[in-house]
Amino acid sequence: MKKRIVRLFLLLLLGALIVPALPAQAAGLPAPSQLGEQGLHVRLLQEALHQQGFLSIQPDGHFGALTLRAVEQAQRAHQLPVSGQADEDTLAALFARVLYQHQDTKKQSIELSGLDGLTPRESGPGDKGTAVLWLQQALIRHHYLNLPASGVFDSGTHQALVQFQTDQGLAASGRADRDTLPRLMTRPEEAGPLTLMPAWYAGAEDLIPMGATFEIKDVRTGIRFTCARMMGVSHLDAEPVTPYDTQQMNRVYGGTWSWDRRPILLRYQNQVYAASMNGMPHGYVANRQNGMPGHFCVHFSYSRGDGSQRVDTEHLNAAFEASFANWDDEVGTAL
Structure with missing residues (x-):
């Protein structure tokens, strides 16, 4: 009986994703918004507008006059009705890459x-x-x-x-x-791994098993290093595998460990995921041979902090930034 209920829920969810159109929230995208609103959904809208050159100010979560004009510019660019409201069609255009990810992740969810x-x-x-x-x-x-x-x-x-x-x-x-x-809708064989942005509580927590090793690429510098998942319930706890990996991670932060959030790509079993990390060793240690005095945190979309149990806006913004990058993108810094 329980399996039948779960299956029915999945059928309803998939139906909501496909017919007649894909609602923004069902696809893991921000909720629609308009002038005068504020909140995380507005900030994520602003992040997309800023990334694509429609918004010049830094995202602040307030849907004001500048955000209104940016939405109108985006609607004109995408040949949509110019309403100034971030409706479902506008969000679909701004987050087209994320929408396409739902098609590409079908093998994982359908299994x-x-x-x-x-x-x-x-x-x-x-x-x-x-x-x-x-x-x-x-x-x-x-x-x-x-x-x-x-x-x-x-x-x-x-x-x-x-x-x-x-x-x-x-x-x-x-x-x-x-x-x-x-x-x-069959993905070309020659295409490299597509960057996906799965939500933590919608399956991302199970993508990388405990103890598994994976690669991290810092989006802004291109520096790569190998890590292992230790634990993590509200987000992923990880450690560099070798002293060299610790050195590479430290290079990302300019030689000084920091709590700063950075957009990263994770590659595991030839699949690439957008995420965010901080660079401050803390807490327990499982690998005492890597030269790092602690572990660090990796946050996927909508994962939470252990203590606060809240979504960290900076981590979420960094994961969105990472979702626009590909593993094979060329970056100025030597790997």
């Missing part, structure tokens, strides 16, 4: 539910919204579309889709139909 075949709803010329964003992201990944994903099914999208259908031996209808979508 638990026994379901498969997650694809966006069908679409055609003139349509717009989340389904079209997914379609365009897939066409880009298959090297058929050279334009940014806008969420609008325009002539360029139509031409790219017709070419894909022709190359696949499908009817060249120019519509993202039920015959085309399953093939299109």
Whole structure:
């Protein structure tokens, strides 16, 4: 009976993700917002606007006049109705990469539910919204579309889709139909690992087992080092594996250990995850051979502090910053 309830819950959740469109909160994105609101959801919106060059001020969590103008600029850039409100279509455009991650993570989530075949709803010329964003992201990944994903099914999208259908031996209808979508949503084999941003309490806590080793790459410097997961319930506790790894991590912080949050990528079993870390050794030690007097904390999206049991905004912002990076991105600092 318990298994049936869990399965029903997963079916309802997956249904909410796909039909008729993907709600922002269901995809792990900020809630819609508008002028006068404040809170974490506004700050995350501002982070996305700032990352993409629409907002010049530092995010502060207050939806004021400058944020309003930034949202309007983003809506114009993505060919959306200019309302100034961060509605679901606007959030889908700003966080298109995160939305596409839900498609790419289907193997992980489906292994638990026994379901498969997650694809966006069908679409055609003139349509717009989340389904079209997914379609365009897939066409880009298959090297058929050279334009940014806008969420609008325009002539360029139509031409790219017709070419894909022709190359696949499908009817060249120019519509993202039920015959085309399953093939299109298969990730190209030559593509490198996509950066995912899983939420801690939605499965991220189980991605890296206790005692497993993984790689960390600091997004801003490109420095890499190997770590092992010690423990961690509200977030992941880790230690560098060797003295060299400790030295590399210390380089990230300019030679001085610090509580500063930094955006990082974790690579485990050829999958890459966006996260955040601090650089202050503290607490218990499991590895007494690595030269680090303690462990450090790795936070995924919406993980919490041990004592406060609250989401750390700085860690969350750093994880969002990391979600825009790829493991193979070139960075100025030598590895």
